[in-house]
Amino acid sequence: MFYRLFPLRVLLFLLFLITISSTLLATHNRAGEIRVELVDTTCTSDNSLTVRATVITYTKASSISVDRDTLTICWGDGTCERVGRANGLGTPPQGVILENDTKRNLYIATHTYSARATYTISMTDPNRNAGILNVNAPFSEQVPFHIQTEYTFLNPQVQGCNNSPILLQPPIDIGCVGQVFTHNPNAFDADNDSLSYEFITPMQEVDFSAPNYQEVMEIEPGIDNQITIDSLTGDIVWNAPQKAGEYNIAILIREYRNGQQIGSIVRDMQILVEECENLPPVVEVPFDEVCVIAGNVLEFDVRATAPLSEDEQLVRLTALGGPFEVTYGPATFTPNTETFEEDPVVKTFRWDVPCEAISAQFYQVVFKATDNGFGDTTGLATLKTVRIKVVGPPPEDVQAEPQSNEVNVSWQMPYACEDTENNYFRGFTVWRREGSANFVRDTCTPGLDGSGYTKLFNVPIMDTEDGRYIYTDTDVERGRTYCYRILAEFALTTPTGSTTYNPVESLASDSICVQLNRDIPLITNVSVLTTDTGGGEMEVCWSKPVAEDLDTLLNPGPYVYEVLRAEGQNPPEEAFQPIGITFSSPTFAGANDTCFVDTGLNTAEQSYSYIVAFYVNNESEPLGLTNPASSVFLSIEPTDNTNILSWSENVPWNNFEYTIFRENDSGDYDSLATVTEPPYRDEGLINGTEYCYYVRSAGTYDIEGIPGPLLNNSQRNCSIPIDNIAPCPPTLEVTNGCDTQTDCSDEEALANTLDWVNPMDICEETDDVVGYRIYYAPFEGSDFEFIASIDDSRLTVYDHKPEIGIAGCYAVTAVDTFANESEFSNIICVDNCPFYQLPNAFTPNGDGQNDIFRPYPYCFIDRVEFTVFNRWGQVVFTTNDPDLNWDGTNLQGQALEDGTYFYNCRYFERRVTGIQPGPVILKGYIELIRNSR
16 A cells, blocks of 8 residues: 655646536526426326426526526436426527526426326436535535426326416515515415425435535524514515525425325525615505405505615516416506606506406415615515405305295305306305304305304205205204305316316305294203202103194194103114103193103213104104203313313203302302303312312203293212322433533443423422422433432432443423322433543553553443554454453464554444444554563
C-alpha cells in the first residue's frame, strides 16, 4: 500500500473542475408541479387508460445558460421519456416570462397504461440551485429538484372519471425581511373532490425527502418567525422572514372522493426574501367565507391599497379561482385590467351562480394585490382568500294530506334547479320525523343530517301527479304526528349513467306536519309509583279514540281495552302478553280515558313496556293496538364527588325535558335541575355518602285534545360517589453524569436522577396525591417495568442505577388515597455517553507494570472487533473483549518481538436505541517494548 502526493496546483485545478461541473449542472427551478388528466373525458373508450401529464416549472428567467427545453418525465410504471417544452414563442418554444424574474414552462406528454392502478408520475431535475438556505446548506446544488403527482385510475362504472387538481396561483411572489409573506396554491378540482393541504419536506426522488432540510423558521428561530398552512384553504402565512435569502418549501395537496384518498400533488416552490423597506399592499373583502343559493347573483367589491406611508406606489389587483374555471356560468372580475393603478383600486366580483355549480366543497377565489415597490413590473404582493359555497335551493310549497293508513306528500313543480346539464339534478328525497322540532335552516348547512329527521328512501324520486311532485308514505301508524321536509339531490354521473358520485343535497324545504286519524287509544303515562324488587308499582294511562275518526256507527260497542306488558324498553312484539287487566264499556261515552296501577313488579332493576289493545263490537281481534310505551329507567355511574345520571325510555310521544330529583335529609325529594337530554352530573358530593334520585320526564304528542305535559317518573335509584379518578401525571426530568461530562470510567458511580413535579402543583383537577410509582425500560420502544414506589408525595427525586450502563427510558405515575394511578408522565429517555480510548505503547516484560494492553479510559462499550497486525500485514492478535487484555503474544501464544504493531478497532456502544457501532473505526499503532533502550 502506498500513497501518491499531488502538488497543490493539481489539487486546486481538480477543485476548479468540480466547481465548474457543479455550476453547469446547477438548475434554476423556483417551483413546479405536475397536472394529470384523462385524454378520454368519458373514461370508457379505448383511450380510457391514456393520460395527459403537464409538467409545470417556474424557473429563474435570467438563468439562460441552464434553461431546459426538454425534461424527463417518469410514469410510475417503469417507463420514462424526454418531453419538449410546449409553451411560449419560438422554435422550440421558450416559455412565458412572468414577473419577479420568473418563467413559466409547460412540458406536455401522453401515456397509456396497461392496467387500472395508482401510479406516481414524477420529474426529477439533477440539481437544485446553489444558495438555498434551508436545503442541505451550503451545498443545496447537490440535491435534485423533484416533483410528483399520485394518480389513480378509478372504476368508471362505479367511481367515475378522475383528473388531478389544477393549481391556479403561480408561486412567483417575493418577500421582505420582517414583512408578512402570503401564498396560496389555489387548487381547483373540477370533479368536486375534496382537497386538503399540508407542508412536507421537499423531495429529491420518488418518496424520498431532500437531505438536511430545515423548516424556514428554523434559520432564524423566534416567536416573530412562524409559518403556517391552513389545511382547508391552503393559505400560507409566513410571519415573518428574519433573514434574506432563498428558501424552499413543499406543499402536499391530497385529493379525496367519498372519504378515500385517490391522489395527491406536490408543489415544490422557492421563496426569495430580500432586505427591503417596502410594506405589502392591503386587500379588503367583505367576508372570508360566504354561502349563496344557486340561481342567485353573488356580487361584491374588492379594494386594494398601498399602505398609507407609501402614497406614491401603484397597485395591481387580480383574481384567480374556481368560479372563473367552471364550464357553465363562470364569474367575472371587472374591470378586466392587469395594470398598476393609483390606489385605491376597486373591482367587482360578480357570479350569476348556475345550478351546475352546486357542490359540497367550497370554491376559492384568491384576490391578489401587488405594488410596484421593486420597479415598473413587480413588487410585494398580498393574497386574500374568499371561500364560496354554492348550495341548492330548497323545494317549495310542501303539502301533506293524511289518510287512514298513509300520508300523501307533494311539493311544487318545477323545482328551481331541475334543469341542469349532464343530468346533474338527480331528484328528491323525503325526510320525516315524529312530532315537530325547532329546526333553523342555515344557508351554509344543506341537508338534514343530525336534525332529527330520517330519510325515508335512498334513491331520489321525481314522481308527479296533477302538476306536482308527489310521494306516498305508507309506513305510518295511527295516532302519531308526522313532520316532513324535502331535499333535492345533485351528483356527478359515471359515463354509463349507472352510478353517481360526489353527491350533494340542497337546503331543506319548510316543514309540514300532519296527524293520522285517532281511531285507537293513545298511551299517555307509564310512570313508576313504587320502586322495589318484587313489590314495585307502575301507573299506566291512556286516552280514548276520537269519535269522528273511529266512526262509532261502523264500529259499535261494546268497547274493550286490554293491557299487555313486556319486560324491557324495546321488546319484540311477541313478548307482549296480557296481564288480565281489561276495561269495558257498552257505549263509547263510557269508554273514557283510563288509568290503572300494575303491581308486583321489579321496578328497581328493570323497565317495563305496555300496549293497549282496543276491541269493538265483540270482535275477537282488536281493531288496533297502541304503540308501545315504556317507563323511564335511571342508571347512575359514581365517580369522584360526583354521580353521573343517565336514563332512557321508548315512548310514542316526544319528551322535551327531564327534571332530576334528589332525596334530602328528611326523606323528601328536591328538584336539582331540568335538562333536555341525559346525562346529568350531580357534582360537589361527599365521597362515601349515599344519594338517591329519580327523573321525571315531560312530553307531548303535539295533538289537539291530548292534555300536556305528559309527566312520567323513573324508578328511584341510589349511588355512592367514590374517588375513581386518577391524578394528573407528573412532569418528569432526568439527568445524569453524561450531562456534565463527568468521568465515566467508573460506571458504578453513575446513576440517573429523576426529578418530577407533583401533579397537585400543575393540575387544578388533582387535589390528592399520596405517592408515586416509577417505571423503567432499558431501550426505546421496549416494555416498561415497575422498579420502585414512593409513599410520600413530598419526595419527588429518585436515583436509579440500571444493571448495565445508565441508558434507558423512565416514566413516573402519581397515586392518590384510593389507589387510583395516573397515566404515565412524559417519557424521558437518557443515553449512555460511550467513550473508548487506546494507549499507543505497553511493556509486557513481567515486571507487573503495564504488562497488559488495555483501553483507558472506556465506558459503555458492549464489545469490540479488535485486530493487531505486524508490519507485514499479518494478524497477530484478535479479540471481541472490550478489555482487550493483550499480553504481547501472537495467536499461537508465543511472545512477540519488540517493535511497532498496527491495529484496527471497531467498537460497539451500549445505547438507549440498542447496541450500535461507534461513529468511527479506530486505527493506529502500538509500541511493544520488552527491553528498555
